């Protein structure tokens with residue numbers, strides 16, 4: 001470590017290369033992060049990432065003490081493959097990287113739903129399809145009781161490749177009702193075979209689809225637990241509507257904005273305590289992740305029951321690749337955690 005430590009704040013978006021001035025948008029987006037690093041005696045540098053500039057970014061990161069990465073899987077070509085390989089190298093060379101690509105693979109893909117389905121935060125009844133044929137064969141059996149299922153591509157964001165599916169007719173190749181979790185997507189009726197075929201791109205390479213029960217987010221929506229390592233550092237609550245359809249097949253109403261609060265929010269204390277003393281130790285045990293390998297900012301999204309049963313929650317997903325925005329209360333926590341990792345590894 002140098003006398004004054006340096007941290008890279010890596011984000012996707014600009015066409016610029018390291019060393020050039022970051023865009024006004026990036027400066028605004030990471031202003032709070034940069035100010036808090038400066039306040040804690042660390043020099044931040046905003047570094048835009050694109051696959052074409054991977055060599056320049058590698059060079060820049062090797063001169064840093066830490067690198068915090070905000071790049072969504074679908075922002076980068078190839079689902080972050082080039083970026084992740086570079087980050088592994090940089091971490092190997094002694095730079096503290098958060099989130100480390102290995103941690104993303106453990107908790108940040110939809111596979112985490114499968115891996116943790118024995119835990120009490122899971123709905124259970126979670127399955128994986130590795131091919132169009134598997135999906136076509138197994139999905140109708142799971143839909144036969146009239147329920148809706150949610151199918152998710154292995155690695156994605158923003159609702160892309162997340163589909164609600166229900167039967168709407170009988171037969172060998174039944175009609176199904178489907179809704180993509182993308183904003184403004186219409187509810188559609190189609191043959192199961194056509195849906196399965198349209199899912200083919202999700203199975204390319206290491207691709208797969210995870211199938212979990214649909215859980216109505218009405219009336220309480222989603223609670224997002226923001227974490228620094230293994231500590232809850234804030235919450236976001238949102239009435240998500242992405243996969244809500246009306247009985248007559250009407251499209252979802254728009255979601256309400258997410259409301260942020262800090263970790264001391266009174267009615268969320270039982271959730272906080274379950275997260276920290278029950279779910280996190282189980283997650284770390286199942287996936288073999290020490291607390292300090294958990295990212296300095298990540299979140300677990302839970303579809304929650306009625307307010308008087310705040311702890312009746314189902315894991316929807318874990319976000320690690322690009323958690324932003326987050327509650328103000330998370331900011332000093334993530335910066336302090338980064339500072340401690342720099343000190344511990346220097």
Ligand SMILES: Nc1ncnc2c1ncn2[C@@H]1O[C@H](COP(=O)(O)OP(=O)(O)O)[C@@H](O)[C@H]1O
Nearest residue numbers: 150156157158159160181213214215240242317
């Ligand atoms: N099991 C489920 N039941 C009900 N709604 C769901 C379920 N899974 C996902 N959703 C809805 O779909 C949205 C996108 O799914 P998510 O798992 O968060 O994937 P992404 O990585 O694309 O954000 C969620 O924000 C939520 O509104």
Ligand SMILES: [Mg+2]
Nearest residue numbers: 158159301317
């Ligand atoms: Mg999501």
